[in-house]
Amino acid sequence: MKRTVKVALNDGKSYEGEVGSRLIDIIKTGKEAGDPVIAKQGNEIIELSKQIHYNVSLELLNTKSPIGHRTYLRSLTFLLIKAVDEIYPDARVVIEHSLSKSIYGEIHFPRELNEQDIDAVKEKMIEIVQRDMEIEKIKISKEEALKIFESYEMSDKLRLLKYIDIPYINLYRCGDLYDYFYGPMVPSTGYLKLFDLKYYKPGFILMYPHEDDIYNIKPFKDLPKLARVFKETEDWAKILDVADVGALNDAVKSEDINELILVAEGLHEKKIANIADKIYENKEKIKIVLIAGPSSSGKTTFSKRLAVQLRVLGLKPKAISLDDYFVDREFTPLDEKGNYDFERLESLDIDLFNKHLTALLAGREVELPVFNFITGKRESLGIKYKMDNRSILVIEGIHGLNETLTSSISKENKYKIYVSALTQLNIDDHNRISTTDVRLLRRIVRDNRYRGKNAEATLLSWESVRNGEEKNIFPYQEEADIMFNSTLVYEMCILKKFAQPLLKEIPADSPAYLEANRLLSFLNYFIDVKDDVVNNVIPNNSILKEFIGGSCFR
Template identity: 40%
Template sequence: MINVTVNEKKFEYSVPPTLEEVAKDAKLNNVLAANVNSRLRELNYVLSDDADVKFLGYDSSDAVRIYETTLRYVIAKAVHNLYPKSEVKFSYSVSRSILAEIDGLGFPLDDDILLAIKTEVDRIIKTNYKIERRRISVGEATRLYTKFNMHDKVEILKYREEEYVNLYECDGYYNYMFGYMLPETGYLKTYNMFLYNPGFLIQYPRAEFGGKIPEFIDEPVFGGALRKVAQWGQTIGGNTIPAINSFSKTHHDLVDFVNMCETKHNQQLVELGKLISDNKDDIRLIAIAGPSSSGKTTFSNRLRIELKTRGIKPIMISIDDYYLGKHQAPKNPDGSPDLEHINALDVELFNKDMAALIRGEEVELPKFNFSKNAREKGKKVKVKHDEIIIIEGIHALNSLLTKSIPNHQKFKVYIAPQTQLHIDNQNPISITDLRLLRRLVRDQKYRNSSAEDTFDMWPSVRKGEFKWIYPYQKEANYVFNSELTYEFGVLKKHAVKQLRSVESSSKHFITANRLLKFLKYFKDIEDELVPVNSLLREFIGGSSFAE
């Protein structure tokens, strides 16, 4: 007899049940996956032992990731059914959506073609085909991928060490999306598709929006940055892991590739420096913000140097010194201090000081002593006519922080890694996963934190980003793409050992395993090839800017 506990209610089974069957017995709706004894499982997982089960729905990021993965699978199947000689490519895009592009179509993508694809997707969903995992040899997978015109997937198999591979089969169609799947196509309840050059955008429910599809907001500055990313992919001859690995064939090619990526950062700094220099008579304050592990510290230092070469002397002012302290900070629902809230800062004093500095007055800045949780007197500062203030922090783009300063005197920079790197054409690598890997490596290097420690903190970090950073990115005058395409090969050596240390019984095992699934395909790149002023040094150590 197998005993299954769901929400403190017990169910008994004489035959091992699937999670899907348990959910039906428990009369639960809108479930997408389950946590079984602290492990994430697909709904077609069979329970062979007693288990505590927590079903996950649209409010779970892990479950919604399964929904998104399945949706990509079904759309790829629909395109293959209609246009078998074509190839669909997915990339993460603006406004938390997916951009789909179709190569080899033979004619322009228009509303009629998109309607045909959507009609076929809806048919597949309505038919409610089963989606089943198959374990086959790498050779057989190569045959199937060739049959389905997935030559990019054949290339990635060349870097696989195991002799077998998991694929998912649905109505005679085989594919693998490097993630868990829903058991049947009918679980896909809602999505949006609409034309968006050079392809079409796909929207799906998001956990951070309570399982609803967020409103689409076209962000020209952000979208422009992503278009440059696509152009970069063409420059380097492809943006899949096999294409990146091809640079490792010779030491000369690898050195060139690393320097190409670093030069891309240099070019952005030159472009940004010129924009600021051309308007130096107006701009008095540069505000820099971005999500965690975007490389803000190194970027700020490199921008400082870029401006100095143009005769502009930057003054770095820390927003952290304006903290009010734990006791005066707003409270979270549980009563703990919300140190990420903008009102955890002395906004009035910050505005008063910045306005005074811009007027040319001398100001005694505060200095926050974090060990004493108290603000102390800091240094006296006066900004000259050839000097400019740089501030960097979570709230830097929020107009409330600098409300006393006219907009024409502010230049706002949003920094984040924007990557269109793919495992293969249908499996884009998440920008969030890149930042998580950076943080994982940095936390271990500088804080001696385990992978589990970093994973424990990540949901809180993400919550703060959605509340205090992403809503203000549209106010940026410039988006700096801090991605370095070669960095996965460097981060891999530092991260793999930590990820493998996460026990299979851990609640974070699925995250660690998911990162390992694609990270293992990258060829190693030695730290020695990373320049000392590289933004990547902020995470692996050895930065020339380190104090």
């Protein structure tokens, strides 16, 4: 008599199958949009291809969930790499970064990539999906994995694996192609029907369904200014000779990290000085500098360093806090849960703010308000300010790029700056580091150090923060006159020292545990730096010090 196992789902359904059967063979779900791509057993992620040897209770996840979304995108990346390998076996695929909710990457071979190449790759991807090829997870020794990647001439993988201190490693195989990926995959290519691929000089744009619409591919919206910043970031990586985690670990191990830190910080200072120069060149017209960006981008430190550079040029920057223009608490709009929504534009007294700006630019004296967060009301404390011919206002806030905020001021009198942490560092050629993860780790460290919040609280509130960014910041980023990338190529090996112990405190029964575990796995790729580097090498005006402590601006 054959032994059976039972799979119970959180929707009340249950299935039986032979012991050792794959989960997908027991539950027999489909491979269309909306069907499950991954499963969760408590606080453990279960691939649909996993063999089941005992009774389990599971929750099935599709691409509407963040875990399912990442699984689909990761698998889609492997599909693209497999397609390129079949057409151009000597080509090198590099997954670079996100762009307009899509992925930008490049295919390197002796000649320049063209639109016909990308069309051929797309057709091959469709063909491989139709073949429904198995994506098999295999466990092999680290030595065997190194031999495979040596035969592929994948120096990025060899650098990465050099610092992974485990005897065995999980690879994925599709046909005769092996690769390493940071996270779970779908069982076969037949799950990956929904995608699009377009030529985007000098590389490609890979489009995929998003959590808010898992059945369709949204049209690609070009973001040329953001794309240029990423290109500039790539050039920085070449200057620093650090394009992936393995190269960064090499720098730490060889004690070249000190020089790397100083050069990275020097590049930041040069960029900030160049921005100040641009403002100074138009000082007769530019009277207001508006700075905006998503959470934990380092806007506060950036604005203060910019103010220093403006002072060097003989200007007199004056910081104006948007927080002081909040409407009284009783008039604050509410979100869908009935809580005060301080991130909505309507939470600010736009009329008063514009009235004050207009008066200041006209040379009149204005009494600046101060918002009392205890009473929830604006107060007049007799703080008066008047601009002269060297004065310039510096205003930092999430709505800075939204023209409605300063609608009464002519565009020629304003200079808008978008600040974000757009990392140029990837795990390897095929596994990118999300800019969102960089900001999240910064926020975890900062919230714990300065706001009394533990990592669990920060992780649980992150979705709300991200929703606010999608509504109030990202739609306006291309309105910026210039963009500043606040990421530092070395920062992950520093943030690890501070974030790792905080993430380890999150208990296994917490709803934040899975995300904490994912971040911990990610941080394990980085080797530790000495405390002396943190204390004595990183400058006190570094954007990173805004999060880890020790900033001269606090």
